[in-house]
Structures are given as structure tokens and as C-alpha cells.
Amino acid sequence: MKNRDQIMLKGMMFYGYHGVNPEERLVGQKFVVDVTVECSLVKPSLSDMVSDTVSxxxxxxxxxxxxxxxxxNLLESVA
Incomplete structure (x- = not known):
């Protein structure tokens, strides 16, 4: 089994024009996004090299x- 670590970026704020309603596409709105990436961080933890890790x-x-x-139209599509 491969080692799986997680990198989490939380509370990223962006402005977009997604949605079904015309107002959402005209005016836009703030989106707060959390992302979790699963990857192995064994190599960068051993090498301490920026080039070995996720940016x-x-x-x-x-x-x-x-x-x-x-x-x-759908947030599911954005995700």
C-alpha cells in the first residue's frame, strides 16, 4: 500500500460568475473554496528539496x- 498524505488549502476566496440565474452570471459572487490533495510526501520529507514536493x-x-x-451553471461542474 502506498503512503498517502494530504495537503489542505482552506478558505481560499475568489470571485466568479457561476450559477443558473441571470443575476449570478451578471453580478457574480464570492466563492470560498477548500481543497484537499492526496499524495505521497515521503520523497520531499526525506530530501528537503522544494523540487520534490507539491507547490x-x-x-x-x-x-x-x-x-x-x-x-x-452548476457548482458541481466547477468542482
Whole structure:
């Protein structure tokens, strides 16, 4: 069995234009997002090398590009 660790980013705030109602797409709204990523952190914990680990900054930027990107009708689609 592989070692699974978790990286959690909580309370990330973005502004998006998702929803079914026209008002949601016109005015937009704030979205607060929590993300949990499962991965093995054995290698970076042993090497202490930034290049061996997951970039929190890249995770944040990926979520931001999705939430602040093209509008979706359903939040399930955004997720």
C-alpha cells in the first residue's frame, strides 16, 4: 500500500460568475473554496528539496483559474 498524505488549502476566496440565474452570471459572487490533495510526501520529507514536493502556489493558481474562469451553471461542474 502506498503512503498517502494530504495537503489542505482552506478558505481560499475568489470571485466568479457561476450559477443558473441571470443575476449570478451578471453580478457574480464570492466563492470560498477548500481543497484537499492526496499524495505521497515521503520523497520531499526525506530530501528537503522544494523540487520534490507539491507547490502550494501552483495549487492555488489552478483553483483560482477554474473558479475565476469561464462560468458554469452548476457548482458541481466547477468542482
Amino acid at each position: 502550494y502556489s501552483d495549487l492555488f493558481k489552478t483553483v483560482k483559474s477554474i473558479v475565476e474562469g469561464p462560468p458554469h
